[in-house]
Amino acid sequence: MAQLFGEKDTEQFLAHRVKLVTRRARAQIPIILPSDVAKLTRHFLKHKVTGKTGRKDRIAIINKLIFWSTDQEINKENVDSYSTRSAIIQTLLNVIFHNSLYEESELILNSLQSIVFSRVTYIGHKGEPSPVVHDVILSAVSQLLVRHFSEIVRLRDQRIDKLTTIQLIKELNKSKGGTGSLAFSGEIGHKHDEYRHKFPLSPRHVFLLYRILEHYTFSAWPDSREKALSVVNNLESQLKTSLKSLIIKTKDE
Incomplete structure (x- = not known):
């Protein structure tokens, strides 16, 4: 090959082939569809909150949805990624949020910062495009x-x-000659419930x-x-x- 194309061109060609093979060996970036979001939502609702495993899995599902909505590579790979992000936001702030524990709802609300402001548009400004x-x-x-x-x-x-x-x-109570003490107290808030x-x-x-x-x-x-x-x-x-x-x-x- 070096005799036909020259040593320099042959080296460049082989280097390019190595890069190509290396890229092909990498894990392919997944195409995330709204149906994948719906599937995760169903799994979230099925997990029981009474056990550590169920709670851990629910948190993992929320984190995965947040990752799908903000990861640059995943969204760049899918030309219809906007429909997937729409489905993610819809499920996070509706179905999952209203069926979440306090820790889970906090995670969802905190994720809004990255979902709304972290993506970069084609003109360079940050934000959902x-x-x-x-x-x-x-x-x-x-x-x-x-x-x-x-x-x-x-x-x-x-x-x-x-x-x-x-x-x-x-x-x-005063009219009856009582002390005027209150009959009941206000509700006690359970901050850590x-x-x-x-x-x-x-x-x-x-x-x-x-x-x-x-x-x-x-x-x-x-x-x-x-x-x-x-x-x-x-x-x-x-x-x-x-x-x-x-x-x-x-x-x-």
Whole structure:
């Protein structure tokens, strides 16, 4: 071969062949489809939370879904990866989130930071490139914030009702010549209960959700901007106050 093509060209050819063989020997990057996401979701729901193995497997499934949604190589390999990422976000923030333990829900919410802000687009800016995925993210974030603030309103009304009841009992006891002591105490919150309610969310996560909304109000995609602004306007209409001021106040408390 060296006699036909020359020593230098032969060396380059052989070096190229070595690289080609080495690349072929590597494990192929998998093509992840929405059906794979659905399969993992079913497995997550089947695992029992009463045993260590089941809990460990559930955490592993969440981590795998997060990895699938953020890994550059996996998403680059599949031209329809946006549909897979949409399915992942949909299942993480809906089915899995609402069937998760506290530790699992914390992992999901913490992953939003990397899912929304870590990907790099073709123009070099960080962020999720697909407007289709933007829509799914915004819908999920909107639902979480609505449930968060709805729970805050419910708890506020509940406290008002309890205080009113306590005051009535106190006045009734006084009228009967009693000491006016309270008939019952407020509910005790179990801060470390892994089965505790997910709402209201922590101030840190509420602020992250707001950052995501704010991020998309400046999106390069007009549809994403309009969707984000619509979500903000709808929330402010329901809350009857500025969302930004409310979020900042919550964060500072």
